[in-house]
Amino acid sequence: MLVSVDQDRCCSAGQCVLTAPTVFDQSTEDGYVQLLQERPEPALAADVRLAAALCPGRAITVSESA
Amino acid sequence: MTSPDTDTAVPRTTDPGPTLVLPAEADGCPFDPPSAYRQAADHAPVTRTELWDGSSCWLVTGHQEVRAVLADQRFSADGRTPGFPFLTPGRRELANRTPAFIRMDDPEHARLRRMLTTEFLVKRVEDLRPALQRIVDDTLDRMVAGGGPADLVTEFALPIPSLAICLLLGVPYEDHEHFQRQSSILLDITAAEEQVAGAQRELRSYLAALTADKRRAPTDDILSRLAVREDLTTDEAASTALLLLVAGHETTANMTALSTLALLRNPAQAARLRSGPAEAKVAVEELLRYLTIVQLGLPRAATEDLELGGTLIRKGDGLLCMLSTANRDESVFPGGSDLDLDRDARRHLAFGFGVHQCLGQPLARAELQIALRTLFTRLPDLRLAVDEDQLSYRTTMVVHGVHSLPVAW
Ligand code: HEM
Ligand code: SF4
Numbered sequence: 001m002l003v004s005v006d007q008d009r010c011c012s013a014g015q016c017v018l019t020a021p022t023v024f025d026q027s028t029e030d031g032y033v034q035l036l037q038e039r040p041e042p043a044l045a046a047d048v049r050l051a052a053a054l055c056p057g058r059a060i061t062v063s064e065s066a
Numbered sequence: 067m068t069s070p071d072t073d074t075a076v077p078r079t080t081d082p083g084p085t086l087v088l089p090a091e092a093d094g095c096p097f098d099p100p101s102a103y104r105q106a107a108d109h110a111p112v113t114r115t116e117l118w119d120g121s122s123c124w125l126v127t128g129h130q131e132v133r134a135v136l137a138d139q140r141f142s143a144d145g146r147t148p149g150f151p152f153l154t155p156g157r158r159e160l161a162n163r164t165p166a167f168i169r170m171d172d173p174e175h176a177r178l179r180r181m182l183t184t185e186f187l188v189k190r191v192e193d194l195r196p197a198l199q200r201i202v203d204d205t206l207d208r209m210v211a212g213g214g215p216a217d218l219v220t221e222f223a224l225p226i227p228s229l230a231i232c233l234l235l236g237v238p239y240e241d242h243e244h245f246q247r248q249s250s251i252l253l254d255i256t257a258a259e260e261q262v263a264g265a266q267r268e269l270r271s272y273l274a275a276l277t278a279d280k281r282r283a284p285t286d287d288i289l290s291r292l293a294v295r296e297d298l299t300t301d302e303a304a305s306t307a308l309l310l311l312v313a314g315h316e317t318t319a320n321m322t323a324l325s326t327l328a329l330l331r332n333p334a335q336a337a338r339l340r341s342g343p344a345e346a347k348v349a350v351e352e353l354l355r356y357l358t359i360v361q362l363g364l365p366r367a368a369t370e371d372l373e374l375g376g377t378l379i380r381k382g383d384g385l386l387c388m389l390s391t392a393n394r395d396e397s398v399f400p401g402g403s404d405l406d407l408d409r410d411a412r413r414h415l416a417f418g419f420g421v422h423q424c425l426g427q428p429l430a431r432a433e434l435q436i437a438l439r440t441l442f443t444r445l446p447d448l449r450l451a452v453d454e455d456q457l458s459y460r461t462t463m464v465v466h467g468v469h470s471l472p473v474a475w
Contacts, residue, residue, distance in 0.1 A: 011179065011183075011423065012180070012186075013417075014188040014427070017188040018188060026187045053413070056421065
Protein backbone atom coordinates (compact mmCIF):
# COMPACT_ATOMS: atom_id res chain seq x y z
CA MET A 1 0.00 0.00 0.00
CA LEU A 2 1.33 3.43 -1.01
CA VAL A 3 -0.14 6.55 0.57
CA SER A 4 0.11 10.11 -0.69
CA VAL A 5 -1.39 13.40 0.49
CA ASP A 6 -2.19 16.61 -1.33
CA GLN A 7 -1.79 19.57 1.01
CA ASP A 8 -3.62 21.86 -1.38
CA ARG A 9 -6.80 19.88 -0.77
CA CYS A 10 -6.37 19.55 2.99
CA CYS A 11 -8.84 21.54 5.09
CA SER A 12 -7.25 20.53 8.40
CA ALA A 13 -10.28 18.78 9.83
CA GLY A 14 -8.03 16.17 11.39
CA GLN A 15 -10.01 13.04 10.48
CA CYS A 16 -6.80 11.37 9.29
CA VAL A 17 -4.98 11.97 12.60
CA LEU A 18 -7.91 10.60 14.58
CA THR A 19 -8.22 7.52 12.39
CA ALA A 20 -4.59 6.58 11.73
CA PRO A 21 -2.35 8.58 14.09
CA THR A 22 0.82 6.68 13.24
CA VAL A 23 0.47 7.49 9.54
CA PHE A 24 -0.80 11.08 9.54
CA ASP A 25 0.00 14.18 11.53
CA GLN A 26 -0.98 17.86 11.31
CA SER A 27 1.65 20.58 11.09
CA THR A 28 1.61 22.94 14.06
CA GLU A 29 2.83 25.67 11.69
CA ASP A 30 -0.02 25.72 9.22
CA GLY A 31 -2.41 22.89 10.11
CA TYR A 32 -1.81 20.92 6.93
CA VAL A 33 -1.61 17.15 6.85
CA GLN A 34 1.83 15.58 7.14
CA LEU A 35 2.51 12.04 6.03
CA LEU A 36 4.54 10.13 8.62
CA GLN A 37 4.95 7.01 6.51
CA GLU A 38 4.31 6.32 2.85
CA ARG A 39 4.14 2.55 3.10
CA PRO A 40 2.30 1.61 6.27
CA GLU A 41 2.38 -2.02 7.34
CA PRO A 42 -0.59 -4.21 6.35
CA ALA A 43 -2.00 -4.11 9.91
CA LEU A 44 -2.71 -0.40 9.39
CA ALA A 45 -4.29 -0.80 5.95
CA ALA A 46 -7.92 -0.72 7.13
CA ASP A 47 -7.38 2.44 9.20
CA VAL A 48 -5.59 4.18 6.34
CA ARG A 49 -8.37 3.30 3.90
CA LEU A 50 -10.96 4.62 6.34
CA ALA A 51 -8.94 7.82 6.83
CA ALA A 52 -8.92 8.34 3.06
CA ALA A 53 -12.70 7.80 2.95
CA LEU A 54 -13.32 10.18 5.86
CA CYS A 55 -11.02 12.95 4.64
CA PRO A 56 -13.43 15.78 3.81
CA GLY A 57 -11.00 17.40 1.37
CA ARG A 58 -10.28 14.11 -0.45
CA ALA A 59 -6.63 14.91 0.13
CA ILE A 60 -5.50 11.32 0.78
CA THR A 61 -4.80 8.85 -2.00
CA VAL A 62 -4.18 5.17 -1.34
CA SER A 63 -2.80 3.01 -4.07
CA GLU A 64 -3.15 -0.67 -3.32
CA SER A 65 -1.02 -2.12 -6.12
CA ALA A 66 2.14 -0.10 -5.53
CA MET B 67 -28.24 18.90 -20.88
CA THR B 68 -29.50 21.26 -23.53
CA SER B 69 -33.30 21.12 -23.77
CA PRO B 70 -34.52 24.28 -22.10
CA ASP B 71 -37.49 23.78 -19.79
CA THR B 72 -38.51 27.36 -20.17
CA ASP B 73 -42.13 26.88 -19.15
CA THR B 74 -41.18 25.58 -15.71
CA ALA B 75 -38.09 26.47 -13.74
CA VAL B 76 -38.13 22.91 -12.42
CA PRO B 77 -35.37 20.69 -13.77
CA ARG B 78 -36.30 17.32 -15.16
CA THR B 79 -35.88 14.19 -13.18
CA THR B 80 -37.01 10.63 -13.66
CA ASP B 81 -39.39 10.79 -10.70
CA PRO B 82 -39.25 13.73 -8.33
CA GLY B 83 -41.51 12.03 -5.77
CA PRO B 84 -44.10 13.77 -3.65
CA THR B 85 -43.40 17.44 -3.00
CA LEU B 86 -42.57 18.15 0.59
CA VAL B 87 -42.92 21.58 2.17
CA LEU B 88 -40.05 22.59 4.45
CA PRO B 89 -39.21 22.66 7.24
CA ALA B 90 -41.19 19.51 7.95
CA GLU B 91 -43.04 19.32 11.23
CA ALA B 92 -41.58 17.13 13.95
CA ASP B 93 -43.64 14.07 14.81
CA GLY B 94 -43.10 10.75 16.54
CA CYS B 95 -39.94 9.95 18.45
CA PRO B 96 -37.96 13.12 19.29
CA PHE B 97 -34.73 11.34 18.34
CA ASP B 98 -35.91 10.46 14.85
CA PRO B 99 -35.92 12.87 11.89
CA PRO B 100 -39.49 14.03 11.06
CA SER B 101 -41.31 11.29 9.17
CA ALA B 102 -41.64 13.50 6.08
CA TYR B 103 -37.86 13.45 5.66
CA ARG B 104 -37.70 9.71 6.22
CA GLN B 105 -40.41 9.16 3.61
CA ALA B 106 -38.52 11.33 1.14
CA ALA B 107 -35.38 9.30 1.86
CA ASP B 108 -37.26 6.04 1.34
CA HIS B 109 -38.52 7.33 -1.99
CA ALA B 110 -35.17 8.43 -3.47
CA PRO B 111 -31.86 9.93 -2.31
CA VAL B 112 -32.67 13.16 -4.17
CA THR B 113 -36.25 14.51 -4.23
CA ARG B 114 -38.07 17.79 -4.84
CA THR B 115 -39.17 20.01 -2.01
CA GLU B 116 -40.90 23.35 -1.62
CA LEU B 117 -39.86 26.22 0.64
CA TRP B 118 -41.86 28.82 2.60
CA ASP B 119 -41.62 31.37 -0.24
CA GLY B 120 -43.03 28.97 -2.82
CA SER B 121 -39.65 28.30 -4.41
CA SER B 122 -38.55 24.73 -4.83
CA CYS B 123 -35.26 23.00 -4.28
CA TRP B 124 -33.73 19.54 -3.98
CA LEU B 125 -33.79 17.56 -0.78
CA VAL B 126 -30.69 15.35 -0.64
CA THR B 127 -31.17 12.52 1.84
CA GLY B 128 -28.79 9.66 0.90
CA HIS B 129 -25.38 9.29 2.54
CA GLN B 130 -23.48 8.99 -0.73
CA GLU B 131 -25.36 11.89 -2.34
CA VAL B 132 -24.93 14.22 0.66
CA ARG B 133 -21.19 13.48 0.63
CA ALA B 134 -21.05 14.07 -3.12
CA VAL B 135 -22.69 17.51 -2.84
CA LEU B 136 -20.69 18.70 0.17
CA ALA B 137 -17.38 17.55 -1.33
CA ASP B 138 -17.98 19.29 -4.65
CA GLN B 139 -17.33 23.02 -4.70
CA ARG B 140 -19.45 23.50 -7.79
CA PHE B 141 -22.18 23.45 -5.16
CA SER B 142 -21.79 26.86 -3.58
CA ALA B 143 -22.21 27.60 0.15
CA ASP B 144 -22.43 31.36 -0.51
CA GLY B 145 -25.87 32.81 0.24
CA ARG B 146 -25.45 35.28 -2.60
CA THR B 147 -25.25 32.55 -5.26
CA PRO B 148 -28.39 32.52 -7.45
CA GLY B 149 -30.82 29.83 -6.31
CA PHE B 150 -29.39 29.52 -2.80
CA PRO B 151 -32.18 28.06 -0.65
CA PHE B 152 -33.21 29.92 2.49
CA LEU B 153 -35.26 28.03 5.04
CA THR B 154 -36.79 31.18 6.49
CA PRO B 155 -36.89 34.95 5.80
CA GLY B 156 -34.56 35.35 8.80
CA ARG B 157 -31.94 33.13 7.20
CA ARG B 158 -32.13 35.19 4.01
CA GLU B 159 -31.69 38.32 6.08
CA LEU B 160 -28.44 36.93 7.54
CA ALA B 161 -27.01 36.22 4.10
CA ASN B 162 -27.28 39.88 3.14
CA ARG B 163 -24.95 40.96 5.96
CA THR B 164 -21.19 40.47 6.05
CA PRO B 165 -21.15 36.69 6.13
CA ALA B 166 -18.70 34.53 8.03
CA PHE B 167 -16.67 31.98 6.09
CA ILE B 168 -19.25 29.21 6.66
CA ARG B 169 -21.27 31.06 3.97
CA MET B 170 -18.39 31.72 1.55
CA ASP B 171 -16.73 29.71 -1.20
CA ASP B 172 -13.03 29.20 -1.82
CA PRO B 173 -10.68 30.99 -2.23
CA GLU B 174 -12.13 33.52 0.29
CA HIS B 175 -13.41 30.74 2.54
CA ALA B 176 -10.03 28.98 2.58
CA ARG B 177 -8.18 32.22 3.29
CA LEU B 178 -10.22 32.86 6.44
CA ARG B 179 -10.57 29.26 7.62
CA ARG B 180 -6.82 28.69 7.35
CA MET B 181 -6.18 31.50 9.82
CA LEU B 182 -7.83 29.26 12.42
CA THR B 183 -6.81 25.75 11.52
CA THR B 184 -3.83 25.57 13.86
CA GLU B 185 -6.10 26.61 16.75
CA PHE B 186 -8.19 23.43 16.46
CA LEU B 187 -5.57 20.82 15.61
CA VAL B 188 -6.28 17.41 17.10
CA LYS B 189 -3.09 17.56 19.19
CA ARG B 190 -3.76 21.10 20.32
CA VAL B 191 -7.15 20.03 21.61
CA GLU B 192 -5.54 16.97 23.25
CA ASP B 193 -3.39 19.41 25.22
CA LEU B 194 -6.55 21.22 26.30
CA ARG B 195 -8.10 18.11 27.86
CA PRO B 196 -6.93 18.83 31.43
CA ALA B 197 -8.41 22.35 31.21
CA LEU B 198 -11.64 20.94 29.78
CA GLN B 199 -11.80 18.29 32.53
CA ARG B 200 -11.44 21.07 35.09
CA ILE B 201 -14.29 23.04 33.51
CA VAL B 202 -16.48 19.93 33.54
CA ASP B 203 -15.61 19.04 37.15
CA ASP B 204 -16.21 22.57 38.43
CA THR B 205 -19.50 22.86 36.56
CA LEU B 206 -20.71 19.52 37.90
CA ASP B 207 -19.60 20.47 41.44
CA ARG B 208 -21.70 23.61 41.22
CA MET B 209 -24.73 21.73 39.92
CA VAL B 210 -24.48 19.10 42.65
CA ALA B 211 -23.90 21.71 45.37
CA GLY B 212 -27.14 23.41 44.33
CA GLY B 213 -29.00 20.21 45.28
CA GLY B 214 -31.36 18.37 42.96
CA PRO B 215 -33.43 18.53 40.94
CA ALA B 216 -31.59 20.79 38.49
CA ASP B 217 -32.01 21.74 34.86
CA LEU B 218 -29.18 19.92 33.16
CA VAL B 219 -29.32 22.30 30.18
CA THR B 220 -28.63 25.51 32.08
CA GLU B 221 -26.57 23.98 34.92
CA PHE B 222 -24.30 21.66 32.95
CA ALA B 223 -24.75 21.37 29.19
CA LEU B 224 -24.58 25.10 28.34
CA PRO B 225 -21.87 26.34 30.76
CA ILE B 226 -19.28 23.78 29.60
CA PRO B 227 -18.97 24.77 25.92
CA SER B 228 -19.56 28.44 26.78
CA LEU B 229 -16.70 28.44 29.29
CA ALA B 230 -14.50 26.55 26.84
CA ILE B 231 -15.11 28.81 23.84
CA CYS B 232 -14.81 31.96 25.99
CA LEU B 233 -11.46 30.70 27.25
CA LEU B 234 -10.14 29.90 23.77
CA LEU B 235 -11.55 32.97 22.07
CA GLY B 236 -10.75 35.36 24.88
CA VAL B 237 -14.34 36.50 25.49
CA PRO B 238 -15.22 37.39 29.12
CA TYR B 239 -17.50 34.66 30.49
CA GLU B 240 -19.41 37.29 32.52
CA ASP B 241 -21.03 38.28 29.23
CA HIS B 242 -22.41 34.80 28.54
CA GLU B 243 -26.05 35.59 29.31
CA HIS B 244 -25.97 38.35 26.77
CA PHE B 245 -24.44 36.36 23.93
CA GLN B 246 -26.39 33.19 24.71
CA ARG B 247 -29.66 35.11 24.42
CA GLN B 248 -28.65 36.74 21.14
CA SER B 249 -27.29 33.59 19.58
CA SER B 250 -30.42 31.63 20.43
CA ILE B 251 -32.35 34.21 18.37
CA LEU B 252 -29.97 33.66 15.47
CA LEU B 253 -30.68 29.93 15.58
CA ASP B 254 -34.46 30.21 16.03
CA ILE B 255 -36.20 29.66 12.71
CA THR B 256 -39.41 31.26 14.01
CA ALA B 257 -37.65 34.57 14.84
CA ALA B 258 -38.76 37.51 12.68
CA GLU B 259 -36.36 39.10 10.20
CA GLU B 260 -35.95 42.25 12.31
CA GLN B 261 -35.22 40.20 15.41
CA VAL B 262 -32.54 38.21 13.62
CA ALA B 263 -30.99 41.35 12.17
CA GLY B 264 -31.04 42.99 15.60
CA ALA B 265 -29.41 40.03 17.35
CA GLN B 266 -26.72 39.89 14.73
CA ARG B 267 -26.05 43.62 14.99
CA GLU B 268 -25.79 43.35 18.79
CA LEU B 269 -23.32 40.48 18.70
CA ARG B 270 -21.24 41.98 15.94
CA SER B 271 -20.83 45.33 17.65
CA TYR B 272 -20.02 43.57 20.93
CA LEU B 273 -17.33 41.50 19.22
CA ALA B 274 -16.03 44.40 17.12
CA ALA B 275 -15.48 46.40 20.33
CA LEU B 276 -13.76 43.44 21.94
CA THR B 277 -11.57 42.99 18.85
CA ALA B 278 -10.51 46.62 19.01
CA ASP B 279 -9.58 46.16 22.71
CA LYS B 280 -7.53 43.07 21.88
CA ARG B 281 -5.73 44.90 19.11
CA ARG B 282 -4.60 47.51 21.63
CA ALA B 283 -3.71 44.99 24.32
CA PRO B 284 -3.38 41.48 22.91
CA THR B 285 -3.73 38.50 25.25
CA ASP B 286 -3.08 34.79 24.63
CA ASP B 287 -6.28 33.85 22.79
CA ILE B 288 -7.78 33.41 19.31
CA LEU B 289 -9.46 36.80 19.15
CA SER B 290 -6.18 38.58 19.95
CA ARG B 291 -4.35 36.59 17.29
CA LEU B 292 -7.04 37.57 14.76
CA ALA B 293 -7.11 41.20 15.93
CA VAL B 294 -3.42 41.82 15.35
CA ARG B 295 -3.38 40.38 11.82
CA GLU B 296 -2.79 42.93 9.14
CA ASP B 297 -4.49 40.88 6.44
CA LEU B 298 -7.82 40.88 8.28
CA THR B 299 -10.23 43.78 8.73
CA THR B 300 -11.94 44.37 12.09
CA ASP B 301 -15.18 43.44 10.34
CA GLU B 302 -13.78 40.11 9.16
CA ALA B 303 -12.29 39.38 12.59
CA ALA B 304 -15.64 40.12 14.25
CA SER B 305 -17.53 37.90 11.76
CA THR B 306 -15.12 35.07 12.40
CA ALA B 307 -15.37 35.49 16.17
CA LEU B 308 -19.16 35.56 15.90
CA LEU B 309 -19.13 32.29 13.97
CA LEU B 310 -16.90 30.62 16.56
CA LEU B 311 -18.95 31.91 19.47
CA VAL B 312 -22.31 30.81 18.05
CA ALA B 313 -21.13 27.56 16.42
CA GLY B 314 -19.03 26.74 19.45
CA HIS B 315 -21.59 26.66 22.24
CA GLU B 316 -25.14 25.90 21.08
CA THR B 317 -24.12 22.77 19.20
CA THR B 318 -22.11 21.08 21.92
CA ALA B 319 -24.60 22.16 24.60
CA ASN B 320 -27.55 20.59 22.81
CA MET B 321 -25.57 17.52 21.95
CA THR B 322 -24.69 17.08 25.65
CA ALA B 323 -28.27 17.43 26.88
CA LEU B 324 -29.85 15.31 24.15
CA SER B 325 -27.19 12.61 24.60
CA THR B 326 -27.88 12.55 28.32
CA LEU B 327 -31.57 11.99 27.65
CA ALA B 328 -30.85 9.27 25.10
CA LEU B 329 -28.59 7.52 27.62
CA LEU B 330 -31.12 7.82 30.45
CA ARG B 331 -33.59 6.01 28.21
CA ASN B 332 -31.03 3.31 27.46
CA PRO B 333 -29.34 2.51 30.79
CA ALA B 334 -27.56 -0.52 29.35
CA GLN B 335 -25.88 1.78 26.82
CA ALA B 336 -24.84 4.23 29.50
CA ALA B 337 -22.76 1.45 31.09
CA ARG B 338 -20.68 1.36 27.91
CA LEU B 339 -19.78 4.99 28.31
CA ARG B 340 -18.60 4.48 31.88
CA SER B 341 -16.27 1.63 31.02
CA GLY B 342 -13.35 3.82 29.89
CA PRO B 343 -12.08 6.73 27.78
CA ALA B 344 -11.70 4.58 24.65
CA GLU B 345 -15.30 3.38 24.96
CA ALA B 346 -16.44 6.96 25.51
CA LYS B 347 -14.84 7.94 22.17
CA VAL B 348 -16.70 5.20 20.29
CA ALA B 349 -19.93 6.09 22.13
CA VAL B 350 -19.73 9.78 21.26
CA GLU B 351 -19.39 9.03 17.53
CA GLU B 352 -22.55 6.91 17.68
CA LEU B 353 -24.41 9.61 19.62
CA LEU B 354 -23.33 12.20 17.03
CA ARG B 355 -24.69 9.94 14.28
CA TYR B 356 -27.91 8.92 15.99
CA LEU B 357 -28.88 12.39 17.23
CA THR B 358 -27.55 14.48 14.28
CA ILE B 359 -28.49 17.73 15.99
CA VAL B 360 -27.97 19.92 12.90
CA GLN B 361 -31.52 19.08 11.93
CA LEU B 362 -32.08 21.49 9.04
CA GLY B 363 -30.50 20.65 5.71
CA LEU B 364 -27.13 22.23 4.89
CA PRO B 365 -27.92 24.66 2.04
CA ARG B 366 -26.01 24.77 -1.24
CA ALA B 367 -26.65 26.13 -4.77
CA ALA B 368 -25.49 24.53 -8.03
CA THR B 369 -23.22 26.75 -10.12
CA GLU B 370 -23.25 24.32 -13.08
CA ASP B 371 -25.52 21.66 -14.53
CA LEU B 372 -24.61 18.48 -12.68
CA GLU B 373 -25.83 14.93 -12.23
CA LEU B 374 -26.55 13.71 -8.74
CA GLY B 375 -27.83 10.22 -7.94
CA GLY B 376 -29.34 9.89 -11.43
CA THR B 377 -31.03 13.28 -11.25
CA LEU B 378 -30.11 16.31 -13.33
CA ILE B 379 -29.42 19.33 -11.17
CA ARG B 380 -29.44 22.61 -13.07
CA LYS B 381 -27.24 25.62 -12.53
CA GLY B 382 -29.14 27.92 -10.15
CA ASP B 383 -30.96 25.07 -8.34
CA GLY B 384 -30.90 25.03 -4.55
CA LEU B 385 -30.17 21.91 -2.51
CA LEU B 386 -30.61 21.00 1.14
CA CYS B 387 -28.35 18.23 2.40
CA MET B 388 -30.07 16.32 5.19
CA LEU B 389 -27.43 15.02 7.57
CA SER B 390 -30.07 13.31 9.73
CA THR B 391 -31.32 10.93 7.05
CA ALA B 392 -27.82 10.43 5.62
CA ASN B 393 -26.73 9.29 9.08
CA ARG B 394 -29.46 6.65 9.10
CA ASP B 395 -28.85 5.44 5.56
CA GLU B 396 -29.27 1.66 5.91
CA SER B 397 -26.62 0.99 3.25
CA VAL B 398 -23.97 2.54 5.51
CA PHE B 399 -25.44 2.03 9.00
CA PRO B 400 -27.50 -1.17 9.10
CA GLY B 401 -30.14 -0.90 11.83
CA GLY B 402 -29.30 2.80 11.99
CA SER B 403 -32.63 3.78 13.55
CA ASP B 404 -31.37 2.27 16.81
CA LEU B 405 -28.77 3.68 19.14
CA ASP B 406 -25.96 1.16 19.51
CA LEU B 407 -22.93 2.43 21.38
CA ASP B 408 -20.88 -0.54 20.17
CA ARG B 409 -21.28 0.53 16.56
CA ASP B 410 -18.34 1.93 14.59
CA ALA B 411 -20.12 5.10 13.49
CA ARG B 412 -17.10 7.00 12.20
CA ARG B 413 -18.60 7.40 8.72
CA HIS B 414 -21.30 9.68 10.12
CA LEU B 415 -21.78 13.14 8.62
CA ALA B 416 -22.86 14.97 11.78
CA PHE B 417 -20.03 17.48 11.24
CA GLY B 418 -20.80 17.84 7.53
CA PHE B 419 -18.29 16.97 4.80
CA GLY B 420 -16.04 18.76 2.32
CA VAL B 421 -14.19 22.02 2.81
CA HIS B 422 -16.76 23.35 5.28
CA GLN B 423 -16.61 20.31 7.55
CA CYS B 424 -16.80 21.49 11.15
CA LEU B 425 -13.63 23.25 12.15
CA GLY B 426 -14.36 22.81 15.85
CA GLN B 427 -14.89 19.04 15.74
CA PRO B 428 -11.82 18.04 17.78
CA LEU B 429 -12.99 20.43 20.50
CA ALA B 430 -16.61 19.26 20.30
CA ARG B 431 -15.50 15.63 20.57
CA ALA B 432 -13.26 16.26 23.56
CA GLU B 433 -15.97 18.26 25.35
CA LEU B 434 -18.60 15.60 24.77
CA GLN B 435 -16.37 12.69 25.74
CA ILE B 436 -15.30 14.36 28.97
CA ALA B 437 -18.70 15.83 29.90
CA LEU B 438 -20.76 12.68 29.33
CA ARG B 439 -18.29 10.28 30.89
CA THR B 440 -17.81 12.49 33.96
CA LEU B 441 -21.57 13.02 34.37
CA PHE B 442 -22.50 9.33 34.19
CA THR B 443 -19.53 8.18 36.27
CA ARG B 444 -19.92 10.68 39.07
CA LEU B 445 -23.73 10.51 39.21
CA PRO B 446 -24.56 6.81 38.67
CA ASP B 447 -28.15 7.38 39.86
CA LEU B 448 -28.82 10.23 37.45
CA ARG B 449 -32.48 10.21 36.41
CA LEU B 450 -35.19 12.39 34.93
CA ALA B 451 -36.98 14.52 37.53
CA VAL B 452 -40.14 14.90 35.40
CA ASP B 453 -42.19 12.59 33.18
CA GLU B 454 -40.68 12.26 29.78
CA ASP B 455 -43.84 13.56 28.09
CA GLN B 456 -43.35 16.91 29.83
CA LEU B 457 -40.12 17.62 27.95
CA SER B 458 -40.26 20.10 25.11
CA TYR B 459 -37.96 19.79 22.14
CA ARG B 460 -36.19 22.39 20.03
CA THR B 461 -38.14 21.54 16.91
CA THR B 462 -38.04 25.09 15.53
CA MET B 463 -34.33 25.64 16.02
CA VAL B 464 -31.47 25.05 13.60
CA VAL B 465 -29.88 22.87 16.26
CA HIS B 466 -32.05 20.12 17.71
CA GLY B 467 -32.19 19.49 21.44
CA VAL B 468 -34.34 19.77 24.50
CA HIS B 469 -35.31 23.16 26.00
CA SER B 470 -34.77 22.02 29.53
CA LEU B 471 -33.92 18.70 31.16
CA PRO B 472 -34.81 18.49 34.86
CA VAL B 473 -32.70 15.77 36.50
CA ALA B 474 -32.14 14.34 39.97
CA TRP B 475 -29.31 12.07 41.23
C1 HEM C 1 -21.47 18.65 18.52
C2 HEM C 1 -21.05 19.79 18.17
C3 HEM C 1 -21.01 20.34 16.76
C4 HEM C 1 -21.69 19.95 15.63
C5 HEM C 1 -22.71 18.83 15.48
C6 HEM C 1 -21.25 20.82 14.56
C7 HEM C 1 -21.69 20.72 13.24
C8 HEM C 1 -21.21 21.48 12.18
C9 HEM C 1 -21.60 21.30 10.79
C10 HEM C 1 -22.61 20.29 10.27
C11 HEM C 1 -20.91 22.21 10.04
C12 HEM C 1 -20.95 22.37 8.52
C13 HEM C 1 -21.84 23.46 8.02
C14 HEM C 1 -21.93 23.51 6.50
O1 HEM C 1 -21.22 22.79 5.79
O2 HEM C 1 -22.76 24.29 5.98
C15 HEM C 1 -20.08 22.97 10.97
C16 HEM C 1 -19.25 24.00 10.60
C17 HEM C 1 -18.51 24.74 11.51
N1 HEM C 1 -18.40 24.52 12.87
FE1 HEM C 1 -19.29 23.07 13.95
N2 HEM C 1 -20.34 21.72 15.04
C18 HEM C 1 -20.15 21.45 16.38
C19 HEM C 1 -19.31 22.12 17.26
C20 HEM C 1 -18.49 23.16 16.91
C21 HEM C 1 -17.58 23.83 17.80
C22 HEM C 1 -17.32 23.47 19.26
C23 HEM C 1 -16.99 24.84 17.06
C24 HEM C 1 -15.96 25.88 17.41
C25 HEM C 1 -15.31 26.11 18.35
C26 HEM C 1 -17.53 24.78 15.72
C27 HEM C 1 -17.17 25.63 14.70
C28 HEM C 1 -17.55 25.48 13.37
C29 HEM C 1 -17.11 26.35 12.30
C30 HEM C 1 -16.15 27.53 12.44
C31 HEM C 1 -17.71 25.89 11.12
C32 HEM C 1 -17.57 26.47 9.71
C33 HEM C 1 -16.49 25.76 8.96
C34 HEM C 1 -16.34 26.20 7.52
O3 HEM C 1 -17.27 26.73 6.94
O4 HEM C 1 -15.25 26.02 6.98
N3 HEM C 1 -18.44 23.75 15.67
N4 HEM C 1 -20.28 22.49 12.26
S1 SF4 D 1 -8.49 14.37 7.03
FE1 SF4 D 1 -7.94 15.25 5.06
S2 SF4 D 1 -8.48 17.37 5.24
FE2 SF4 D 1 -8.43 16.57 7.30
S3 SF4 D 1 -6.38 17.00 8.06
FE3 SF4 D 1 -6.36 14.97 7.19
S4 SF4 D 1 -5.74 15.27 5.06
FE4 SF4 D 1 -6.34 17.25 5.84
